[in-house]
């Protein structure tokens with residue numbers, strides 16, 4: 224198969240760290256993404272005002288640097304950098320230079336798009352990777368330290384110990400709005416480091432993100448927006464975990480399905496569109512429960528009390544937590560999550576149950 228990858232930037236993979244739990248993927252999937260993985264840990268920790276816990280689920284991180292080096296080497300001359308795409312169709316791409324490229328199969332992976340058919344909250348963050356003067360003493364990531372002061376919804380700090388002295392500190396928020404005051408967040412990340420008693424020798428890099436959290440949506444209308452164009456994948460196709468906005472596991476699962484469907488040399492836009500739409504429809508239906516939980520998280524309680532929902536969640540057994548992040552919960556998991564004393568006011572929670580109602584309310588606001 225002849226493949227061509229067009230990227231507007233001067234390197235592949237942007238400026239990100241993509242993390243995932245090893246239980247998000249099958250062992251075979253973990254093996255084929257392994258060349259992209261730059262960091263691995265045997266577990267992780269969470270910290271809340273009333274709960275501190277270490278879990279034994281393996282955690283892995285892919286870095287942009289590693290992704291760029293691995294894919295550029297693998298695809299070599301098939302990669303064209305600095306190629307800004309102005310228009311795509313099912314069998315053609317037009318570059319901003321005016322050059323037209325024709326292909327039997329075009330896949331559009333240009334990242335997140337706005338859609339009037341999705342009602343969103345946001346997970347947003349600014350991460351500062353720093354080298355410390357002394358070892359930080361962490362042996363596993365802390366994926367939520369919610370013992371920090373709460374601002375702008377649910378705030379927590381996410382920490383990846385990249386080596387003995389290097390750490391990525393992300394000041395993170397589950398917020399209603401998508402604005403990202405980067406200077407303020409950077410100050411908070413730096414002061415978190417000094418509160419731990421860490422002396423910063425060097426700020427190595429920064430990364431920031433505003434990830435979508437889906438509260439409600441009309442999937443069929445969302446798909447219809449794009450019927451005349453090339454098949455979309457990634458965030459452009461709303462293929463991400465509804466509660467974290469993380470898209471890496473979905474990208475791996477979908478890549479597997481596309482590879483199986485097209486076989487050697489038989490790629491066509493029609494085949495890929497059929498695979499993407501059926502995967503998208505399947506996960507949209509399976510994940511209606513996550514959208515319900517998101518509505519509870521974002522709309523049922525006071526923003527400053529959102530942390531208590533996550534604190535309660537981390538009290539469950541490791542298997543339930545793994546299945547939640549892998550988006551493959553059992554009916555019993557779903558029941559257990561909502562049984563018992565709810566961490567949000569019951570009457571407001573009942574008002575958030577209907578997805579259609581939230582969509583209608585959002586239409587009125589628009």
Ligand SMILES: Cc1cc2nc3c(=O)[nH]c(=O)nc-3n(C[C@H](O)[C@H](O)[C@H](O)COP(=O)(O)OP(=O)(O)OC[C@H]3O[C@@H](n4cnc5c(N)ncnc54)[C@H](O)[C@@H]3O)c2cc1C
Pocket residue numbers: 229230231232235236237238239240241242243306307308309332333334335430431432433434456457458459468469470471472
């Ligand atoms: C800082 C950050 C950290 C994240 N961390 C995680 C994580 O830990 N785990 C996880 O699963 N998810 C994470 N995510 C969420 C999600 O996985 C990423 O946003 C992911 O990169 C989305 O993939 P994508 O392919 O849809 O879009 P993108 O990664 O945005 O890729 C789009 C690509 O298309 C290129 N492009 C755009 N327009 C054009 C054009 N007109 N012509 C040519 N090229 C174009 C861009 O330059 C870019 O390289 C993170 C996101 C961010 C921003």
